[in-house]
Amino acid sequence: MNIPALCPLDGRYSGRLGALRSVMSEAAFTAYRVRVECAWFEILSELKLFKPLTKEERGLLAQACELSAADLDHIRALEFDGYLHIPPTRHDVKAVEYFLRLRLGKTSLKDRLQWLHFALTSEDVNSAAYALLLTQGVEKALLPALENLQKELSKLARKEARSVLLARTHGQPAVPTTFGKEMRVFANRLARQIAQLKRQEITFKFGGAVGNFNAHYAAFPQVRWPRAAAKMAAVLNRGHKMKISLTPVSTQVDPRDSYAELFDNLRRADVALLDLCRDMWQYISAGLVHQKTAAGEVGSSTMPQKVNPIDFENAEGNLQLADALFGLFSCKLPVSRLQRDLSDSTVLRNMAVAFGYALVAYQSVLKGLGKISFDRAAARQELCAHPEVLAEAVQTLLRAAGYPHAYETLRDFTRGRAVTASLLQQFIAGLPVDAATRSKLQALCPENYLGRARELAEEKYD
Incomplete structure (x- = not known):
């Protein structure tokens, strides 16, 4: 260090x-x-x-x-x-x-x-060099890390596809889901951004002082200089997957809209991971997710019992640092006074800093995921302690059976009161419905009211 x-x-x-x-x-x-x-x-x-x-x-x-x-x-x-x-x-x-x-x-x-x-201006050289720097940073560092994360989340989704979990909306008990399906959400969000990242291309300019090939044509008017500049794009693309392309019309600087598109793409990936980190923090805090401990590791300088979610917390902070810079780059770099001003120079030199904070964050998330285990028993116990989550199912089945004011009936029965399993069964028993509907209602159970959560976690979407 x-x-x-x-x-x-x-x-x-x-x-x-x-x-x-x-x-x-x-x-x-x-x-x-x-x-x-x-x-x-x-x-x-x-x-x-x-x-x-x-x-x-x-x-x-x-x-x-x-x-x-x-x-x-x-x-x-x-x-x-x-x-x-x-x-x-x-x-x-x-x-x-x-x-x-x-x-x-x-x-x-x-x-x-x-x-x-x-016949070059320094910005021709820098623009081409920055195109290489950005594409290589994505290909060699960020993209592999993101792909590893997406694979780990997919693996976790499949592993916990049938592990029931009490979903919460607005922080309140909602309806049952599975931990695997919730991990699938993040895996798919990340997969979308990775797919877009692979399609990104970075542009560069190579047309001289203000992009017109002035000096080029003054010296050799017979040469097709735009074609010569296009050859540079072919050279830059050798051995690379992420495409580098020549901007046909520019000032002294490339417009850098392609930079903004790249940075915004990375920000979206980071926001998905930030959301994951905060959710994982909540699951750990609630005792639904446990973390492996390492011998000699210290969680607190005064409270020896603590096992803090430090990897997810570290990732959260570094993701925010990276995204603050990515946001600045997206707004700053495509803007230049007239044909060029130099205020972009020092900003460009910090692009690697944003990539660095992003990479540290990705590594922390991956490390955190490697240390967790989902407590299926605790999650099942929490879910079963909230039979009121079946209110949605009951009122929906009643609606399907033609029961009048089904929603309002369940609202009045459940809202603002503690509902137990026996109390819910008593309520169902007193409903004036046909035997078939009553049988469906009585068979409802929080652990089985999962819709297609398991299939979604296992990527069976149809």
Whole structure:
């Protein structure tokens, strides 16, 4: 644990974020920029604007994209301190360009290095690099975690498909359900968001200073530059499942509506998990769900008996942190004054932070689910202690039999009073109904009044 860290993602939670750090760290983002610059260099070569690249030279570019710790230090030095004969750029993208000039300056490419960053604005490089950062963050970190959660919830739903539970609406006893069916609700909510997440695509712009290819056409009016930019999209999509696409019309920045769509998608998934965490907290508090204990684990510094629902509480807080940032991103990033202002730059750099809090939350939920067990006996006892939940069934059967004012009759009998099983049977016995209807009413039992709860939990929807 890095004690001096200002952010818990680099301190308390640092050991849990390896998958995310490899694809969304500053080092990863720098590597994406290098990849974009090298890819554009290759595309320019394919346009025959300069001497074609040999197989060995393409290999040199590929090697340049594999950044070592020393390479990253050199790029940082170029930006902030100066390096060799180059003074500090105070510009991150220009530092990447100069790094490549130095890296390739003693190779056979040395006579063509003026084509690095040709006709581009830094936002072209950043936009393409951020597209890689977001898609990789989803594919390599968030999506696998969400899929694991959805599978665990589906497994729990099937396991507890027949475990009766007293449903509560407005916090009050309602009608019977099963614990498995309630878990199925969350599993399906998550599955919906995962399916939409897999269909998301991220856009980027690559049209120069204000998106018009001004410099491109000034230098080479005969080249179809939008087609060349589209080739960059093809390069970025290699080896990835989540699609990256070129924005055909932009200012200096991509509109980033696709970012907002992604963040809102993640927020919906997070809201479903937040709902789950709060429900699980309630079930634990009510003694219906128990948690496994670990030897030596402490639940309270003064109350040794406590087993707190810390995983679900941790997840709740981190989900709220992530979603606060996702909400900010969705509102902020698609808005830019005129053709561009720089207020988005520092916000963009924090996208990985939101992903980090989301991933920590997903891991906490998964850990929490792995520690729980549903107390079927306690749930059955609670349900049977509330026979008034059969009031819905009784009044519905009476309606079906043509009994006048059935709802009002049950309302007057049950509302605001303690109803026991024997009292309910006495009430049924006194109703002026035919024998068949009375038999149906007398056969009602809270444990069997489940509708299709079991089938729904087992995904039998028809």
